[in-house]
Amino acid sequence: MSLPENLGPRRAWAGRRALIAASAAVIVAGGAAAALVVTTSHGSSVHHDAAKTGRLAAAACTGPAGAAYVALPGYQAFDAVDTSDCNVVQQYNVGDTQVPGDPGDFNYDSTEEGVAMYGDTLYFADTGNDTVAVMDAATLDPDNYANPTETLIHVGFNPGDLAVTPDGSQVWVADTGPQSGSPSLGGISVIATATDAVTATIPLQTDPREIAFSPSGARAYVTSGAGLLVINTTTRQVVAFINGLGDPQGVAVAPDGKTVYVTDTVQGSVKVISAATNTVKGTIKVGQMPWQLAVSSDGSTIYVADGDSNAISVIASASDKVTNTIPDAGGPVSLALTPDGSELWVGGLTSAVITVFETGTDTLVGSVNAGYENKPNFGDGDEPTAIVMTTTPTPGS
Secondary structure: OOOOOOOOOOOHHHHOOOOOOOOOOOOOOOOOOOOOEEEEOOOOOOOOOOOOOOOOOOOEOOOOOOEEEEEEHHHOEEEEEEOOOOEEEEEEEOOOOEOOOOOOOEOOOOOEEEEEEEOOEEEEEEOOOOEEEEEEHHHOOOOOOOOOOEEEEEOOOOEEEEEEOOOOOEEEEEEOOOOOOOHHHOEEEEEEOOOOEEEEEEEOOOOEEEEEEOOOOOEEEEEEOOOEEEEEOOOOEEEEEEOOOOOEEEEEEOOOOOEEEEEEOOOOEEEEEEOOOOEEEEEEEOOOOEEEEEEOOOOOEEEEEEHHHOEEEEEEOOOOEEEEEEEOOOOEEEEEEOOOOOEEEEEEOOOOEEEEEEOOOOEEEEEEEOOOOOOOOOOOOOOOOEEEEEOOOOOOO
């Protein structure tokens, strides 16, 4: 597949993809695996260049009380944002381990591409270091970007996405495998949240990309270069495999669990899949290079980030039709709804700007310039690839 035209070849998270033949066999096996757990607290020096050119933005919005946490692999960090006014409270480094023998230095080599949250606990997929970083959002300190203390859990090769089971007991991590060579090193790492340890691995013969759970937690839906895997979360066995999806990336499940939505990045569409039969029951044409998607809490609306079209497709689930296309310059790839559903937050990969839309009218109501300071261009290169939202304000809001 081709990269989004405005992303460039350096985007490893897209460039490492390889199309697997639709008929490829998928072999899965469960097993225990030891987890390397390291506890560390650290910071980093500021290295943004205010003189960079790019899209200008500043904090401006009015929204519900709460926080947004935005993964920024381009800066080995994440932003903690106050959703009531779009103010970036702080940018925290995460996943950078201490240099052996030098307590004052750290390896600034992490790349946080994915983020998930349960309660106050944040989980980041650190692709560059093959780890998952765990931290308590309640302990964030806006006066010290070195806090809070992290727990680093070693997982498989190149974790790119992760999701928490509905009951909060497990985190499933999509280990995409090496960027070159055989994709057979891809798989799923299963972390027990009670112990922050990997308790099982699920080897795959394809590259897992994104993970979503059924509302009951009985099924995990995993996109891959070969198609969509449906996994029994108790036995950790693949119970269905759906091919013919082009080159799928994003996946979301309707609140009633009856429908699964998958983005086909090649054909510029969303595949509508019946969870009862594990078959495609419809195709919705959207923009170019659709990446992530989100479903409203009542299941009535699906939002799709069309990266190469610089737009958001709005789909009515009742008709499986696009009802609106919202322009959003900057290569939108990540998106999330506020818990009350009143706003849609969208991360622009090339602009490093998070745009905020009111869902009732599909109108732009604010924006956030990614970066440790909300000033023009301070977020250039930060690359917001994932967003989670909570009703709990971040400390310092």
